[in-house]
Every structure is written in structure tokens, then in C-alpha cells.
Amino acid sequence: MTTIERLIACLPDDLRLDEPVTPETTFESLGMDSLDFVYFLSDVQSKFLVEIPNREAKHMRTAGDVATWLERNVCQPSPKH
Amino acid sequence: MPAIAEALGTVTYQQERWSAIKDLIGPLTESHWLEVGLDQQNIPLDLDTDLYNTLDEMGILHVTTIRSDGRLVGYFAMCVRNHPHYRTTLMAFLDSYFVLREFRGPWVAMGLFEAVESAMKDLGVKKMIAGMKLHKNIDILFQRLGWEAIETTYGKYIG
Numbered sequence: 001m002t003t004i005e006r007l008i009a010c011l012p013d014d015l016r017l018d019e020p021v022t023p024e025t026t027f028e029s030l031g032m033d034s035l036d037f038v039y040f041l042s043d044v045q046s047k048f049l050v051e052i053p054n055r056e057a058k059h060m061r062t063a064g065d066v067a068t069w070l071e072r073n074v075c076q077p078s079p080k081h
Numbered sequence: 082m083p084a085i086a087e088a089l090g091t092v093t094y095q096q097e098r099w100s101a102i103k104d105l106i107g108p109l110t111e112s113h114w115l116e117v118g119l120d121q122q123n124i125p126l127d128l129d130t131d132l133y134n135t136l137d138e139m140g141i142l143h144v145t146t147i148r149s150d151g152r153l154v155g156y157f158a159m160c161v162r163n164h165p166h167y168r169t170t171l172m173a174f175l176d177s178y179f180v181l182r183e184f185r186g187p188w189v190a191m192g193l194f195e196a197v198e199s200a201m202k203d204l205g206v207k208k209m210i211a212g213m214k215l216h217k218n219i220d221i222l223f224q225r226l227g228w229e230a231i232e233t234t235y236g237k238y239i240g
Contacts (some may be wrong), residue, residue: 027187028089034190038225054195054225058188 003067010043011063012036023064050074089186090150094196097146099137103130105153113179117214120238136160143173143204145197147180147189155180155189157197159211161204173201175211190219194226 001009008021015030027037041052048070052060060066107128114126136142141162147155158176163169178197180190201209212234213219220230 032187033185034188035219035222037187038191038222041225042221054191058191061187 003070004063006047007044007063007066007070010040010047012039021063023067024062026061027063028061044070048074089184089189090152092154092184092186092189092192093148094192095146095148096200097144099133099142099144102144102146102153102156103133106156109153109156109179109181110177112181113177116179116182117217119214119236123238123240142176143200145193145200147184147193149184154184155193157193159197159201159209161201161206170207171205173204173206173209175209178211190222191226194222198226 004023011021011030012032015032015036017030021030027040032040041057044066045051050070050073052066052069056069060069110128111126114121118124118126133142141160143159143161145157146153155178157178159173160176161171161173164172178193180193198209211223211228213223223230
């Protein structure tokens with residue numbers, strides 16, 4: 001499962017999902033309010049074992065933004081030798 | 082309900098005097114009451130504007146507002162004063178907060194809380210006290226912003 005697919009799985013169930021969610025889909029267009037967004041962040045943090053600071057989160061507009069941040073900030077497992 | 086993306090526009094947060102918003106705030110307070118007010122059959126909304134005028138003139142009432150493209154769409158009102166038990170400590174006590182439903186974007190309320198905290202710090206406030214209705218639970222939002230639950234409030238209608 002890709003990072004984006006894992007993020008989409010964290011989105012609340014009751015959003016407006018008229019079209020498939022892509023990395024470019026904005027949280028606003030899904031009808032997310034602050035409460036939805038905080039629940040989403042909490043779920044992401046649990047699943048990715050990371051803490052997303054508010055100063056970073058407030059600039060995240062899309063799942064793609066979150067994925068980019070995670071890819072830069074989550075330690076990747078070392079390849080086995 | 083308009084889509085949030087269409088409705089949000091350019092959102093700004095600012096401190097505004099009660100006197101500057103009192104003629105605009107009526108529809109918001111009514112929406113607020115309809116959404117969260119308790120005992121509505123027995124306790125009608127009836128804002129005491131004279132009291133708010135006085136609190137404003139005394140420098141106690143501090144209102145942080147949200148505007149979208151200049152339109153008032155939300156508020157967070159605090160009463161700032163010294164606590165009678167802790168006279169040397171300036172505290173801020175919640176009056177009310179609300180954002181019109183169609184303007185509740187992903188960071189709008191969070192931005193409002195941050196703007197309030199910043200304004201209270203500027204005033205020298207050491208502690209903020211606020212709450213929520215249990216039927217509109219936003220615990221996770223408070224906690225995300227570093228607030229701690231400190232008290233449970235009970236009510237009993239005895240009219």
C-alpha cells in the first residue's frame with residue numbers, strides 16, 4: 001500500500017467523496033472542518049508513528065502535502081543486509 | 082450548504098472591539114444558539130447588549146473574530162480579569178466561540194484558537210479557561226492545542 005493509499009484510509013468516513021481522492025484533492029473540497037482534520041492527523045500520527053507539529057500541519061492542504069511531509073520526516077526502515 | 086472550498090475566501094483573524102461588531106453579530110449568535118443552546122424551550126436567546134457594552138468599555142471583553150473576504154463569520158470572546166482567588170494572576174474566561182458552519186475549513190477553528198492564545202499572551206494573561214458542550218465534543222481539538230481538561234461543569238434547570 002502506498003503512503004497516499006494509507007493516508008486516504010485515515011480520512012473520516014462521512015466526507016463528501018463524490019470523486020476518488022487523489023494527492024491533489026484538498027481537504028476543504030472534502031468538506032473537512034477543524035475537528036475532522038484533527039481526527040485525521042491523530043489517525044495519521046498513530047499509523048505512521050510520528051508527531052506532526054501544528055506549525056507544519058496548518059500548511060497541509062491535500063493528502064499529497066501530508067504524504068510529502070511524511071516521506072521527508074518519517075525514518076525509513078534500514079534495508080536488511 | 083455551500084461547499085467549504087467555495088465559501089472560505091480569504092480568511093483573516095483579528096481583535097475587534099465589541100462596539101465594532103455588535104451590529105453584525107446577531108445572525109451568528111442566533112446560529113450558535115440554534116446549534117448548541119440547551120433548554121431552548123425555556124431559555125430564549127436574549128443577548129444583553131448593555132452588559133456587553135459595559136464589559137467592552139471596562140476593557141474586560143476581548144473578541145477575536147474571523148472574517149472571510151471581510152465578512153464576519155466567527156468569533157471567540159473572552160473576559161479578561163484577575164481571578165478573585167488569585168488576584169495577581171490575570172486570567173481569561175470564555176464567553177463563547179462559534180464559526181458559521183459553511184466556513185469551518187480544515188484549519189479555521191484551529192487558527193481561531195491560535196489567534197486567541199496569541200492575543201491573550203499579548204494582554205499578559207497567564208491562564209485561559211474555556212469549555213465545550215458535551216453534545217458538541219471537541220476534546221481532541223483542545224488537546225491538540227495543548228489544553229488540559231481541569232473541571233466538569235453541571236447544570237440543572239429549576240425554572
